[in-house]
Amino acid sequence: xxxLVTGGxxxxxxxxxxxxxxxxxxxxxxxxLNDFYDPQIKRANLRAIQSLAKPFEFFHGDxxxxxxxxxxFSATKFDQVIHLAARAGxxxxxxxxxxxQRVNVEGTVNILEAARKTGVKKIxxxxxxxxYGVNAKxxxxxxxxxxxxxxxxxxxxxxxxxxxxxxxxxxxxDVAMLRFFTVYGPRQRPDLAIHKFTxxxxxxxxxxxxxxxxxxxxxxxxxxxxxxxxxxxxxxxxFEIFNLGESQTVKLSGLIALIENALGKKALxxxxxLQPGDVPITFxxxxxxxxxxxxEPKVKVEKGIPMFVEWFRANQK
Numbered sequence: 001x002x003x004l005v006t007g008g009x010x011x012x013x014x015x016x017x018x019x020x021x022x023x024x025x026x027x028x029x030x031x032x033l034n035d036f037y038d039p040q041i042k043r044a045n046l047r048a049i050q051s052l053a054k055p056f057e058f059f060h061g062d063x064x065x066x067x068x069x070x071x072x073f074s075a076t077k078f079d080q081v082i083h084l085a086a087r088a089g090x091x092x093x094x095x096x097x098x099x100x101q102r103v104n105v106e107g108t109v110n111i112l113e114a115a116r117k118t119g120v121k122k123i124x125x126x127x128x129x130x131x132y133g134v135n136a137k138x139x140x141x142x143x144x145x146x147x148x149x150x151x152x153x154x155x156x157x158x159x160x161x162x163x164x165x166x167x168x169x170x171x172x173x174d175v176a177m178l179r180f181f182t183v184y185g186p187r188q189r190p191d192l193a194i195h196k197f198t199x200x201x202x203x204x205x206x207x208x209x210x211x212x213x214x215x216x217x218x219x220x221x222x223x224x225x226x227x228x229x230x231x232x233x234x235x236x237x238x239f240e241i242f243n244l245g246e247s248q249t250v251k252l253s254g255l256i257a258l259i260e261n262a263l264g265k266k267a268l269x270x271x272x273x274l275q276p277g278d279v280p281i282t283f284x285x286x287x288x289x290x291x292x293x294x295x296e297p298k299v300k301v302e303k304g305i306p307m308f309v310e311w312f313r314a315n316q317k
Contacts, residue, residue: 003233004078006030006063006111007085011187012126012180012225014045016082019226021054030059030072031085036092037190045187063107066114073114080233081123083111089191090130090151090277097152104156105163112167122174124232125164129181129218129245129282130154139218139285142179142241151277161241168239176232181245181284184304185222186311193252194219194305197259197267198312206270213253215274216281218245221299221307231293245284246297258302262309 003020007013008029020027029046033039049056061068063085087093087103108125115123132140133148149155164175188195200207228244250258256267289295299307 001079002026002028002076004028004030004072004076004081006081006083007126008058009033009042009046010084011189012183012222013084014049014187015222015226016084016229017049017056018052019230021049021052021056023230026055028057028059028072028076028078030061030069032062033060036087041187041190063110064102066110069110069114070117073118073120077118078115078120079122081111081115081120082229082233083108083123083125086126086156088153088189090153091275093151093153093156094277100152100156101159104153105159108160108163112163112173116167116171116173121172122233122236123164124176124178124229125160127161127177127179127241128154128157129179129243129284130279131158131161131179132279132282134279138281139247139283140243141285142243142288150279153277165239174236175239176237177239177241178228178232179241179243179284180225181218181220181243181282183220183222183225185308186315187222188308194255194259194308195312197256198263198309201259201265201267202263202312204265204268206268207256208270208272209252209256210272210278211252211274213256214251214280215278216249216251216283217255218247218249218282218284219255219301219304220244220246220284220297221304224297224299228289228293228295231295235293237292240292242289242293242295243284243286244289244295245282245286246300247284247286248300249281249283250301255301255305258305259309262306
């Protein structure tokens, strides 16, 4: 099949492209290569994909440029779209809320519209566990009410979920919305906690710890996320939302200890107050994904952190 992967040069997107190519598909990646983090990292991801010598093409473009989006859809007949491109991160969204709505919401509309106009019937879209906000019930289930977003990023992802439902309801597109829970692993973005902490601890520099270390996250290894994404491409759902997490939480203090053990170095803690937009816990109920996707995460965080540190040490330069 012909797949378009938006955000294909990024952390998750580059892994998706590789997996699709290994599975015998043809892949087009669409990415802006913006400077949210060093574009050279994304270019290195692209080189790794291109080195596979598989049917892969890269299109450099902006989601918010409807002409650029329409151009790639007009040039190639896609069977499916995996839409991962977005402005990511809770804290940066507090500083640039309008940018997050423009890229994430308007950009998603541009992708959905181009897909509709060219007859693409199936699209898988990245959402986020952030949509749950400060959820009183744990673990978080897809059926929980989600009207308590606490960041512009979360609000933008909620809007994308609503748009996905509209395009299914009105235009009969097959849409799967995937709520990712704190994805980590090789190629993880350098701004995310596990990568940032590993780099700072390894260099003997202080790590910023917001709060008392009791906040907890459901960390999900990239290979498990890949299995969930690929499972969505093999079935038709109409419209469904799925949690993709490990369904296991670790406190921030425990996460730091795992990184310390993997590195063989102690962390210097720079204690800071909790930030607006932070939530006390994320915790995925994955019963629905198990039932409908056959999703069964395999990499617990105790195993995944040493795997990440091994990759980090091999790729520091």
